[in-house]
Amino acid sequence: MSIEVTLNGRPCELAAASDEMLLDVLRRAGARSVRLSCGVGACGACTVLLDGEPVSSCLLLAELARGCAIETVEGLVDDVVQRSFDELVAFQCGFCTPGMILTARHLLAENPSPTRAQVREHLNGNICRCGCYPRIEDAVLHAARTSEERR
Amino acid sequence: MNERVTGAIRYSQDVERPNMLHAKIVRSLAAHAQITRIELPGGIPEGCVLITAADVADCRPYGCLVPDTPVLAETARYVGDPIAAVAAPDPRLAERLARAVAVEWSDLPAATDLEAALAADAPVVHDVCEVASRRGAWSGMRPIDGTNVSHRSRLIHGRGEAGFDEADVVVEGEWTTASAQHAPMEPHACLAEWAGGRLTVWTGTQTPFNLRRELATAFGLAEADVRVIAPPMGGSFGAKTFTRIEAIAAALARAAQRPVKLVLARDELFLTLNRHPTRSRVRLGATRDGRFVARRVWSWWDTGAYADTGPNVAAKGAWAAVGPYRFDHVEIDADCVYTNRPSNGAFRGYAATQAAWASEQCVDMLAERLAIDPLELRLQNVLRDGDRFATGELMHDFHVAECLEAVAREIEWDRSRAGVGLCALMKGMQTPSRAGARIELADGRLTVHAATAEIGQGPTTVLPKLAAEALGADPRLVTLAEIDTDVTPFDTRTTSSRSTHMMAGALGEAAEALRRALADELEAAPGDLRFTADGGIEIVGTPASRRPLASLPALSGEGEHVIEGGLDPDSGQGIASAHWHQGAGAVRVAVDRETGVVEIVGLAAAVYAGRVVDASRAALQNDGSVVMGIGSALYESIEFSDGQVTNANMGDYQVPAFRDVPAFAATLHELPGAEIHGLGETALPLVPAATGNALRALGLAQSHLPIHPERVLDALDRSGA
Numbered sequence: 001m002s003i004e005v006t007l008n009g010r011p012c013e014l015a016a017a018s019d020e021m022l023l024d025v026l027r028r029a030g031a032r033s034v035r036l037s038c039g040v041g042a043c044g045a046c047t048v049l050l051d052g053e054p055v056s057s058c059l060l061l062a063e064l065a066r067g068c069a070i071e072t073v074e075g076l077v078d079d080v081v082q083r084s085f086d087e088l089v090a091f092q093c094g095f096c097t098p099g100m101i102l103t104a105r106h107l108l109a110e111n112p113s114p115t116r117a118q119v120r121e122h123l124n125g126n127i128c129r130c131g132c133y134p135r136i137e138d139a140v141l142h143a144a145r146t147s148e149e150r151r
Numbered sequence: 152m153n154e155r156v157t158g159a160i161r162y163s164q165d166v167e168r169p170n171m172l173h174a175k176i177v178r179s180l181a182a183h184a185q186i187t188r189i190e191l192p193g194g195i196p197e198g199c200v201l202i203t204a205a206d207v208a209d210c211r212p213y214g215c216l217v218p219d220t221p222v223l224a225e226t227a228r229y230v231g232d233p234i235a236a237v238a239a240p241d242p243r244l245a246e247r248l249a250r251a252v253a254v255e256w257s258d259l260p261a262a263t264d265l266e267a268a269l270a271a272d273a274p275v276v277h278d279v280c281e282v283a284s285r286r287g288a289w290s291g292m293r294p295i296d297g298t299n300v301s302h303r304s305r306l307i308h309g310r311g312e313a314g315f316d317e318a319d320v321v322v323e324g325e326w327t328t329a330s331a332q333h334a335p336m337e338p339h340a341c342l343a344e345w346a347g348g349r350l351t352v353w354t355g356t357q358t359p360f361n362l363r364r365e366l367a368t369a370f371g372l373a374e375a376d377v378r379v380i381a382p383p384m385g386g387s388f389g390a391k392t393f394t395r396i397e398a399i400a401a402a403l404a405r406a407a408q409r410p411v412k413l414v415l416a417r418d419e420l421f422l423t424l425n426r427h428p429t430r431s432r433v434r435l436g437a438t439r440d441g442r443f444v445a446r447r448v449w450s451w452w453d454t455g456a457y458a459d460t461g462p463n464v465a466a467k468g469a470w471a472a473v474g475p476y477r478f479d480h481v482e483i484d485a486d487c488v489y490t491n492r493p494s495n496g497a498f499r500g501y502a503a504t505q506a507a508w509a510s511e512q513c514v515d516m517l518a519e520r521l522a523i524d525p526l527e528l529r530l531q532n533v534l535r536d537g538d539r540f541a542t543g544e545l546m547h548d549f550h551v552a553e554c555l556e557a558v559a560r561e562i563e564w565d566r567s568r569a570g571v572g573l574c575a576l577m578k579g580m581q582t583p584s585r586a587g588a589r590i591e592l593a594d595g596r597l598t599v600h601a602a603t604a605e606i607g608q609g610p611t612t613v614l615p616k617l618a619a620e621a622l623g624a625d626p627r628l629v630t631l632a633e634i635d636t637d638v639t640p641f642d643t644r645t646t647s648s649r650s651t652h653m654m655a656g657a658l659g660e661a662a663e664a665l666r667r668a669l670a671d672e673l674e675a676a677p678g679d680l681r682f683t684a685d686g687g688i689e690i691v692g693t694p695a696s697r698r699p700l701a702s703l704p705a706l707s708g709e710g711e712h713v714i715e716g717g718l719d720p721d722s723g724q725g726i727a728s729a730h731w732h733q734g735a736g737a738v739r740v741a742v743d744r745e746t747g748v749v750e751i752v753g754l755a756a757a758v759y760a761g762r763v764v765d766a767s768r769a770a771l772q773n774d775g776s777v778v779m780g781i782g783s784a785l786y787e788s789i790e791f792s793d794g795q796v797t798n799a800n801m802g803d804y805q806v807p808a809f810r811d812v813p814a815f816a817a818t819l820h821e822l823p824g825a826e827i828h829g830l831g832e833t834a835l836p837l838v839p840a841a842t843g844n845a846l847r848a849l850g851l852a853q854s855h856l857p858i859h860p861e862r863v864l865d866a867l868d869r870s871g872a
Contacts, residue, residue: 017243032165033158035385037336038417038801045336073158086156089767092775093607094155095336095385101156120809127801129336129386130607131778132771133812 003066007031008075016062022048022070023057031072033098037127044126047099048072054103073098080150081105081143090139092130100126104140113144163355163382164340168410171342172200173242174403175249176396176413177235178422179227182491182794183261183274186225189235189254199239199248200407207402213365215358215393216289217301217458219282222369222398227256228276228456229491230795231422238403238411261491263794265430265453268299268490275299276456276489287368289462291720299489301454302462304469306483306723308541314445314480318436322516326433326509328856329788330453331426333498334806337385338420343400344410349376350401355384357392357497357604358644363636365394366401381634383605388779389497390424391606392646393459421799425789426498427464428453431509433472435516441523443532445480448472448510452487452495452502459496461487466718467579470727471506473541474514475551475577476532481541483723491794497646499776503578503836504783508856511574511840515847525844526559529575543724546731548825551575554735554757561755561816562737570742571753572844574837575735579647579728580829582716586653587640589709590618590629590661592669595686595701597622597629601657602642603650604634608831609768610650616764617655621662624682628700640709648732648829651764653712655827660710668706673698732829734758736837738784740845744867747860749785749846754815756780756837761828763821772831773817780838782807788857 003014007029016025023046026034034057037045041056048057049071076082081104084090091097100123107114107122114122119140120133128136154160179186189203204225212218224232235252239245260274267273279294279301293303315321341354350370356362359379367374384391396413404411415423429452436445450468454461469485498504518525530552538546555575562571588601599618603610615629622629632639642653666677673680675690682688682700689697716726739753756777763769786805790797798804817834839856846853851866 032161035162035164035337037338037385040417040800040802042801043336073156076157082152082156086152089153089771091153091155091607092609092768092771093336093384093386094153094160095162095607097155098158124809127336127806127808129334129388129779129806130771131775131807131812133778133807133809134774134814135771137809 003062005065005067006069008071014062018063020062021058022060022062022065025062026057026072031074033073035095037095044099044103045096047102047126049102049106052106052109054106071102073101080147081108081140084139084143084146088135088139088142090132090135092132096126096128100128100136104143107140108144108147112147116141161382162337162340162385163353164337164414166342166353166382168342168344171410171412172238172240172407173245174236174238174400174411174413175245176233176399176419177237177249177252179224179230179232179234181227181256181258182230182263183259184227184256185259186227186234187255187257189252191248191252199237200403201235201237201252202402202406203235206406210369210402211371213369213394213398214458215361215365215460216462217282217292218285218287218368219277220457222402229493231493232456233399236399236403238407261794262299263491263791265428265451265488265490268488269451273299276491292462293720300486301458301489302465302487304466304485305721306469306481306541308478309480311480311482312447315436317479318444319439320520321434321436322513322520323434324513324516326431326512326854328429328505328508330428330495331498331783331787332421332789332804333388333390334420334801335384335386335388335390338415338417339391339396339423340414341397341400342410342412343397343404345404349378351378351380352397352401353380353382354397355391356381357387357606357646359602359604359634359636360641361393361644362397366398369398370401379636381604384607387606388499390420392497395423417801418799421789421796422493424459424494424496427461427495427505429505431472431505433509433513435513437517437521441521441528441531443476443478446473446478448483450485452485453490453492454487455490455492455494457494458487459494461495464502466720468502468506469723470542471503471578472510474510475534475575475733477534477538478541492791499779499832500835501647501832503576504839507574507576507836507840508843512843512847515844525573526555526564529555529573533575542718542727544726548761549731549733550759550820551577551733551735553820554733554759557757557818557820558735558737558755562739562753564737568848570740570845570849571737572841572848573735573737574840574844576836578732578833580649580652580730581643581647582726582728583714584643584649584653585711585713586642586657587709587711588654588657588661589640589707590658590665591705591707592665592700592703593705595699597624599629599631599658600639601631601654602634602639603654604645606645608772609765612768613651613765614654614658617658618662621659622665622682625684628686648831652730652827652829656712657710660712661708663708664710665706665708668708672703672706730826730828732833734833734837736834736841738838738841738845740842742849742851742863747864747867749858749863751781751813751842754813754838756817756834758819758830758833759828760819760821760830761825762823763819764827769819769830773819773834776832776834777815777817777838778807778812780835781812783835784839784842784858786857
């Protein structure tokens with residue numbers, strides 16, 4: 001079947017089997033930053049934003065994304081969170097990084113000036129096995145400050 | 152922007168080849184069984200393949216130390232042992248076919264844990280002497296005939312156990328550790344392709360040259376006919392070492408005559424490689440005033456169904472159990488034991504985690520007995536430059552005492568010791584070993600060819616930086632090429648925190664060689680050449696000699712760094728490590744007296760780093776080690792029932808998340824001008840042992856790792872608190 005979505009701002013039609021998860025369909029469509037890790041929604045590596053809300057694409061039937069706006073890091077342009085992760089080197093292997101960035105964007109959209117505790121709370125569903133947590137917290141807080149200065 | 156941040160990085164799971172098939176492994180449901188029949192009811196669909204042990208009968212068993220691992224097993228030796236594999240044009244079809252495969256088997260008696268494997272009448276997992284005698288087996292093997300002990304590593308120093316007669320006090324205890332999963336975010340993935348009798352494998356691996364050799368062994372090829380291309384990994388921590396899934400993909404590709412890609416599902420990682428569960432008995436003797444006299448250790452390392460690097464882990468565990476201390480007498484037996492479990496092998500902290508958990512708690516037992524401050528006791532006995540270690544080595548560039556003092560200050564040891572524990576340790580680097588590197592100049596760019604695998608630890612940044620430093624060039628001109636065993640110089644492997652140290656030596660030589668080549672080209676002395684900021688080169692003092700690098704022909708320089716050493720397996724004497732990874736840790740805990748839950752409320756780790764090449768990435772590795780150490784201390788444990796893993800997913804096997812990690816102080820002690828020291832693993836083993844000692848300080852001593860709330864409750868009950 002064919003599923004109409006908006007992927008990173010562009011309308012497109014995704015071909016999918018009825019029992020296929022969004023993750024596989026997005027990867028086939030070229031969004032290779034969306035990655036399978038745990039397969040049970042416990043690690044956050046496959047996170048995408050669906051109408052602005054973070055979801056685990058490994059658990060979401062592609063069909064349920066019909067008509068939604070899907071955001072992956074491939075669609076980011078001049079993004080303050082992404083730049084902050086880069087400048088502070090808030091990553092090691094990079095496998096979890098896209099999911100981290102998207103979840104952090106969701107946080108800052110809801111709460112532009114979070115405390116460190118709020119960052120930890122919001123990102124708690126995203127696992128970084130390399131253990132970059134303190135640096136990622138710094139990067140998200142840095143992004144929040146940078147956005148504030150811009151405003 | 153870094154390709155990890157843009158998402159543009161491509162791992163081995165992203166590799167694709169025209170007409171490739173997707174594979175799925177069929178695994179044994181029995182812990183020990185003779186497989187009698189495997190078939191696909193309804194037949195194999197066109198364009199798909201099913202292979203069993205019969206299809207790889209011509210292949211030889213492989214293994215990094217012991218050739219005991221078949222490509223596919225006819226005798227299954229653990230629940231999850233690969234016994235067949237399918238490949239199909241679509242990954243979902245491959246999965247469906249694998250599930251549909253019908254298997255018949257007859258059960259054999261199984262030894263599914265250390266206790267069962269060490270029992271007098273234990274079922275034998277392998278004929279250890281037969282395995283040890285095979286061609287290609289490690290010559291240091293010391294199997295014990297008729298048992299499951301594939302290797303006994305011995306260390307004797309001074310009068311050994313007899314030296315306890317010089318001790319005024321003796322303490323002794325027994326400690327155990329559970330199995331743990333590396334749980335890299337990226338599951339194992341590889342793609343195998345045959346062309347013209349040559350095998351090419353794309354795979355995320357820390358050990359491309361070991362893999363090349365093992366695949367050559369398995370398929371009866373010359374090493375030159377195996378090509379390993381190693382894309383960056385999404386984490387590994389030891390999981391992606393030696394041959395893991397590559398031989399199965401290669402066998403499928405051979406049968407299908409098409410490229411085959413194999414990507415593991417999360418649960419399969421728990422069936423592929425884990426950390427050694429252990430049991431250790433440690434005895435420590437000292438004089439009344441606290442001088443260490445003698446240490447005796449017996450340890451058992453459950454290596455699972457195939458030895459992998461287990462004998463080497465046990466050997467490292469032998470001297471790691473001595474700890475960073477002076478002793479007059481030491482005697483250690485460390486047994487590597489086969490069981491009917493998934494293989495256990497290299498894991499960040501390599502043997503030091505299990506060894507420190509036991510030995511460092513034994514130090515605190517002694518401190519308690521002698522009523523001596525645990526910090527003072529350690530400082531009194533810790534090795535210092537010029538001392539001899541139990542292996543006979545003379546210590547140099549040794550800073551454990553400073554690390555201990557640093558963590559004691561950080562945790563405010565002098566203010567309050569309630570619920571505070573310490574740990575000190577040293578760890579070694581793969582010795583002997585060899586690292587090669589080449590720097591090429593072409594089209595105005597400098598490219599480093601070196602087989603240091605990118606796991607996330609940062610060689611993509613650090614190696615070009617080292618090369619640029621050695622050449623005196625701008626690091627932005629230098630990039631690291633992808634590993635390809637056809638073109639990349641030989642390197643032992645990316646393990647044991649050896650790579651920055653070793654590659655600094657190799658790249659220094661390569662840079663010298665390239666400068667000589669440049670000097671020939673420019674008809675100048677190598678020392679007179681200077682790289683300019685705008686991507687040119689000139690003869691010092693003659694600006695007119697300046698030429699853009701892009702105008703030069705292709706030139707290259709190659710270098711190698713070699714360290715000698717190694718230990719005698721019967722005495723443990725020799726060179727264990729060319730330099731030492733050193734650290735100390737301090738942990739403050741709070742215990743919930745209702746639930747037994749232990750919370751780490753203060754944590755300091757100090758690691759000696761020598762010279763640091765990239766401060767930001769070095770700090771990330773040190774921090775990451777601490778975070779992984781918290782998981783190892785408090786909850787990471789693979790659970791088994793009759794040999795079957797019962798928590799093979801990241802819901803039931805929990806690794807630390809943001810909120811599990813308290814604020815902590817992890818520091819790297821730099822010494823400008825010193826050698827580069829490995830630092831990627833040292834902090835991990837500090838955390839469990841220091842946490843154990845913190846509970847001991849509260850009268851709630853724990854013998855089993857990870858520390859489980861129920862056992863803490865038992866200790867609370869016993870203490871009557």
